[in-house]
Amino acid sequence: MEELELQPVRTRILTDKDDIVEMIVKYAKDDVGPDDVVSVAESVVAITQGRITRPEDLKICFLAKILCRFVPQLGSLSSVAGMQSAMNAEGKWRILFAMIIGMLAKIVGKNGVFYELAGPQAALVDDVTGTMPPFDKCLVYGPRDPKGVAEEIKSRLGCFGAAVADVNDLKRAAVLGVSEGLDPKKLARILIDNPFGNASQRTPIVIIKNYGKAEKRAEGKA
Amino acid sequence: MEFLMIVVVLCVAVSIGVWLFIARQGDAEFEFMVKDRTPFILEEWTEKTATFSCKVPFMNKGTQDGTIMDAYPRHLLPCEQYDGVEVNSRMELMTAPRTDNYFEAVIIPHGTGGAVAITVTFTAKKGSIQDALDEMCELTVDMAIDIVYQIVARTPWYIHKTRMVMTCKEIMDAMQTKNAAK
Numbered sequence: 001m002e003e004l005e006l007q008p009v010r011t012r013i014l015t016d017k018d019d020i021v022e023m024i025v026k027y028a029k030d031d032v033g034p035d036d037v038v039s040v041a042e043s044v045v046a047i048t049q050g051r052i053t054r055p056e057d058l059k060i061c062f063l064a065k066i067l068c069r070f071v072p073q074l075g076s077l078s079s080v081a082g083m084q085s086a087m088n089a090e091g092k093w094r095i096l097f098a099m100i101i102g103m104l105a106k107i108v109g110k111n112g113v114f115y116e117l118a119g120p121q122a123a124l125v126d127d128v129t130g131t132m133p134p135f136d137k138c139l140v141y142g143p144r145d146p147k148g149v150a151e152e153i154k155s156r157l158g159c160f161g162a163a164v165a166d167v168n169d170l171k172r173a174a175v176l177g178v179s180e181g182l183d184p185k186k187l188a189r190i191l192i193d194n195p196f197g198n199a200s201q202r203t204p205i206v207i208i209k210n211y212g213k214a215e216k217r218a219e220g221k222a
Numbered sequence: 223m224e225f226l227m228i229v230v231v232l233c234v235a236v237s238i239g240v241w242l243f244i245a246r247q248g249d250a251e252f253e254f255m256v257k258d259r260t261p262f263i264l265e266e267w268t269e270k271t272a273t274f275s276c277k278v279p280f281m282n283k284g285t286q287d288g289t290i291m292d293a294y295p296r297h298l299l300p301c302e303q304y305d306g307v308e309v310n311s312r313m314e315l316m317t318a319p320r321t322d323n324y325f326e327a328v329i330i331p332h333g334t335g336g337a338v339a340i341t342v343t344f345t346a347k348k349g350s351i352q353d354a355l356d357e358m359c360e361l362t363v364d365m366a367i368d369i370v371y372q373i374v375a376r377t378p379w380y381i382h383k384t385r386m387v388m389t390c391k392e393i394m395d396a397m398q399t400k401n402a403a404k
Contacts, residue, residue, distance in 0.1 A: 055291070055374050055378075055379045056379065060378045065377070065378070066240060066244070068376055069240075069243065069244050069247055069376060073286065073287045078287075078376070079289070079374055079375060079376065080374075080375075080376060080377060080378050081374055081378070081379065127289075128289055128291055128327050128374055129289055129326075129327045129328065129329050133324060133326050134324075136326050136327040137291050137292060137327050
């Protein structure tokens with residue numbers, strides 16, 4: 001019986017001149033079978049979509065200077081550039097509203113309200129150092145239409161499915177978009193150990209081998 | 223009127239509270255401690271070139287984490303001062319040596335630091351590098367090197383410079399030490 005297997009695929013550094021689907025076809029096509037799921041790192045999808053900015057290009061508003069002070073240091077929004085980029089993506093009044101409600105919620109013991117209200121980009125923005133050179137000096141937003149990207153990958157490769165995932169070494173995994181029929185939570189659990197590796201490993205694509213067979217087996221047992 | 227006064231007083235109180243919070247929180251504060259740097263040592267020597275290096279410690283002395291986005295050495299040897307050599311310089315983190323003269327952005331938690339290696343290569347424009355550096359020392363030419371670094375933290379990004387001086391005496395000492403070792 002074939003088991004699930006995670007197969008990272010090494011690529012060159014992808015840039016905004018690349019089409020992510022074409023690159024996946026170029027580097028992974030020969031390794032992908034009909035029962036496999038192709039997952040791709042969200043930051044790389046975003047970079048190929050040109051969703052990057054430099055701190056030098058941001059016009060920092062007064063509100064960003066204040067609000068970044070209330071984000072714990074490990075968060076991307078704790079730097080003024082990170083906060084400003086989130087404000088540019090989601091609107092500064094929305095971020096302010098989310099921050100106020102989030103603080104009030106924290107007082108009564110409820111965490112995570114800020115990110116629920118601030119919009120998806122607030123959680124997805126990667127601050128400088130968040131990605132590999134030469135993008136280590138850039139802020140990277142979340143990708144545009146991750147579900148659409150996943151559907152396109154599936155359609156081009158004829159695989160079981162595809163996903164755009166946000167995974168890091170801190171055992172945090174979120175799947176932002178999947179092709180029809182895939183369970184994002186289940187995929188997040190499979191990818192929790194960050195098979196994409198660190199930036200220098202340059203493996204933004206991970207093939208989940210035999211996913212389809214495992215699904216069918218599970219359905220059969222049920 | 224009373225309600226308006228309460229609103230104004232509340233706004234002022236919140237503003238003062240936020241200001242105090244920010245003032246108490248502080249920010250990242252980087253220092254490249256050029257006074258504590260190691261002397262330059264001669265790394266490589268050819269007929270035309272001589273390469274020296276030294277280590278400079280740095281520290282985030284502030285109260286917040288900060289990111290060194292970019293850092294590089296800017297050597298200052300104008301031809302008016304001495305025209306016998308061409309200079310190249312580079313800088314890299316001791317913990318992340320690279321071969322491409324690219325400085326990868328790095329987060330430095332507050333209260334911690336590290337060190338950079340600064341490498342300076344002199345290439346003789348005419349004749350041998352030995353003669354060129356001898357002449358440079360005869361003319362008592364000391365070369366300033368600015369460590370230029372870009373920081374991003376709680377406050378908007380900024381670029382700062384710290385100056386160190388590579389003295390001609392140091393160059394001579396490094397060459398003599400190497401010759402003695404040979």
